[in-house]
Amino acid sequence: MPVRILVTDRVNPVGIALLEETPGFEVDVEPTLPPDVLRQRVGEYDAIIGRSATSITADLLQAGGRLRCIGRAGVGVDNVDMEEATRLGVAVINAPAGNTVAVAELFFGAVIGLLRNLGRADRSMREGRWDRSALTGTELKGKTLGIVGLGRIGSEVARRAHAFGMTLTAFDPYASDDRFQRNRAERAPTLEALMAGADVVTVHTPLNKETRGMIGAAQLSALRDGSVLVNMARGGIIDEEALLAELAKERLRGAVLDVYSTEPLEGEHPFRDRPDVVLTPHLGASTMESQRNVAVDVCAGVRDFLLHDDLSRSLNVEVGGADTDALPAALRLARRAASIARALLSTRGARAVSALTLSTGNDFASAGPVLLSAAAAGVLENVVDAGRLNLINARQVASERGIELRLGSGSKAPHLRAIEVRVQAGDEEVRIGGVAPLDADPRLTRIADFHVDVTPRRTLMVLHNRDVPGVIGRVGTLLGNAGVNIAEYHQARMAQGGEALAVVTLDGPPPPEASAQLLELPDISRVTVVSFRGDD
Ligand SMILES: NC(=O)C1=CN([C@@H]2O[C@H](COP(=O)(O)OP(=O)(O)OC[C@H]3O[C@@H](n4cnc5c(N)ncnc54)[C@H](O)[C@@H]3O)[C@@H](O)[C@H]2O)C=CC1
Numbered sequence: 404m405p406v407r408i409l410v411t412d413r414v415n416p417v418g419i420a421l422l423e424e425t426p427g428f429e430v431d432v433e434p435t436l437p438p439d440v441l442r443q444r445v446g447e448y449d450a451i452i453g454r455s456a457t458s459i460t461a462d463l464l465q466a467g468g469r470l471r472c473i474g475r476a477g478v479g480v481d482n483v484d485m486e487e488a489t490r491l492g493v494a495v496i497n498a499p500a501g502n503t504v505a506v507a508e509l510f511f512g513a514v515i516g517l518l519r520n521l522g523r524a525d526r527s528m529r530e531g532r533w534d535r536s537a538l539t540g541t542e543l544k545g546k547t548l549g550i551v552g553l554g555r556i557g558s559e560v561a562r563r564a565h566a567f568g569m570t571l572t573a574f575d576p577y578a579s580d581d582r583f584q585r586n587r588a589e590r591a592p593t594l595e596a597l598m599a600g601a602d603v604v605t606v607h608t609p610l611n612k613e614t615r616g617m618i619g620a621a622q623l624s625a626l627r628d629g630s631v632l633v634n635m636a637r638g639g640i641i642d643e644e645a646l647l648a649e650l651a652k653e654r655l656r657g658a659v660l661d662v663y664s665t666e667p668l669e670g671e672h673p674f675r676d677r678p679d680v681v682l683t684p685h686l687g688a689s690t691m692e693s694q695r696n697v698a699v700d701v702c703a704g705v706r707d708f709l710l711h712d713d714l715s716r717s718l719n720v721e722v723g724g725a726d727t728d729a730l731p732a733a734l735r736l737a738r739r740a741a742s743i744a745r746a747l748l749s750t751r752g753a754r755a756v757s758a759l760t761l762s763t764g765n766d767f768a769s770a771g772p773v774l775l776s777a778a779a780a781g782v783l784e785n786v787v788d789a790g791r792l793n794l795i796n797a798r799q800v801a802s803e804r805g806i807e808l809r810l811g812s813g814s815k816a817p818h819l820r821a822i823e824v825r826v827q828a829g830d831e832e833v834r835i836g837g838v839a840p841l842d843a844d845p846r847l848t849r850i851a852d853f854h855v856d857v858t859p860r861r862t863l864m865v866l867h868n869r870d871v872p873g874v875i876g877r878v879g880t881l882l883g884n885a886g887v888n889i890a891e892y893h894q895a896r897m898a899q900g901g902e903a904l905a906v907v908t909l910d911g912p913p914p915p916e917a918s919a920q921l922l923e924l925p926d927i928s929r930v931t932v933v934s935f936r937g938d939d
């Protein structure tokens with residue numbers, strides 16, 4: 404079946420071509436479908452790629468039975484119901500950097516346009532006038548710029564502001580001191596302090612629960628007389644009613660707005676009547692260069708996800724700073740180790756998993772969250788509908804099932820590339836450890852208290868037996884007679900003649916009756932069989 408992708412908004416064709424030329428992909432380009440039509444058709448597609456004009460609501464995501472990925476040709480994902488996408492295991496991929504410069508350049512164009520009265524000058528010239536003295540403006544040089552949100556766009560604005568001879572202050576509680584230093588910006592202790600200390604205040608934060616309405620009447624009243632307020636981030640961050648009320652006092656120089664709480668802005672909106680406001684119709688990213696950049700970036704991200712399950716670009720998976728080349732082997736080990744632990748507990752009759760703890764060596768410390776997701780998927784995969792279970796939603800599904808998830812300390816692990824999972828069900832706990840080296844297959848090194856050394860491949864059988872002569876031969880003969888080939892057989896024991904454990908990897912699943920037949924052999928007390936998802 405072909406992989407089907409719907410492009411719902413105007414996305415640059417250079418990006419779309421990346422998808423169209425991928426064998427097995429079918430791309431429909433239909434900008435911009437009304438929400439009800441999109442809802443009817445979403446079930447046909449594996450991925451949707453859009454811009455800000457398409458709202459990806461919970462309802463739409465739920466209607467997308469085969470939907471695996473949302474691509475956003477731009478930065479802001481406030482139009483995507485991220486919680487629902489995560490719950491459903493749908494990857495959300497954006498293009499975080501391609502339009503940064505476009506917004507920064509528009510900022511200076513629009514602010515200078517306001518300060519030098521360019522709109523009014525152009526209109527008066529067309530009306531046949533020559534109003535030089537009425538159009539005297541002000542300069543940026545020597546003024547203070549206050550940036551709310553010192554991220555990519557805020558930093559790009561900062562760099563250019565220095566070229567204009569401005570002094571910089573910024574408010575961003577999440578940005579490091581180093582970022583402030585690199586941008587030569589003083590850290591404002593509060594938003595109000597920033598508003599009170601700047602001649603131009605510009606907002607470059609995402610719209611989210613924290614920033615919605617962040618600039619209201621109280622913050623606006625802190626603005627200096629004669630100052631300018633700019634919003635090129637998202638409508639809703641600044642309270643529009645409060646801004647209109649503040650502008651009506653005529654103590655500010657004005658405002659520059661590119662984004663609105665409702666887009667398109669109503670034809671009769673009072674902003675349209677204010678001469679002290681420069682209005683643009685969400686043009687921040689509208690340059691040829693930026694549209695090409697974001698289209699190529701998001702389409703490549705969506706393609707790589709659909710082809711290779713590459714989640715490194717997905718906003719709803721925490722890959723952290725991990726080495727992504729080494730990650731697939733580590734993810735496989737974490738998932739399989741957890742799957743083995745759950746199966747061993749199940750053989751002991753402890754089926755209701757209550758807690759999962761994952762610890763890593765230092766090399767995987769930053770990948771802890773995504774490895775924990777992989778382990779959660781391993782614990783759940785034979786318990787829930789595995790079709791939709793993935794690294795995006797595994798932790799959420801596990802938490803909903805009452806499984807407590809914990810990240811243990813990395814530094815205690817004996818090996819830099821070690822991974823250990825501990826799965827608890829009632830009073831029982833099983834600990835499985837392994838290593839994911841850079842240049843070889845991952846190995847299991849510990850099952851409960853036994854030291855082992857096998858690669859968890861395809862089907863794995865764990866036998867508890869007494870350490871007496873002949874067991875290995877009898878197991879080999881039984882499996883051979885059942886037509887099952889043994890890939891690896893590792894026997895471990897605590898002490899001679901005591902309790903022993905065998906880990907057997909098989910080239911295929913044993914027949915269903917094999918476990919019962921093994922249990923009939925002398926000295927074998929428990930048999931656990933785990934078949935892993937995947938081809939190897
Ligand atoms: N007008 C347009 O066409 C465009 C608008 N945008 C908007 O600009 C926003 C910013 O884009 P980038 O700079 O690329 O994002 P970014 O993620 O690089 O930077 C956002 C910054 O905001 C900061 N921040 C978050 N919450 C904050 C808070 N409560 N107070 C102060 N700072 C806070 C973050 O720490 C971060 O440094 C996007 O989320 C998008 O909504 C982006 C591109 C085009």
Ligand SMILES: O=C(O)CCC(=O)C(=O)O
Binds near residue numbers: 455478
């Ligand atoms: O192209 C768009 O949808 C506008 C750009 C934008 O707002 C964004 O990238 O967040």
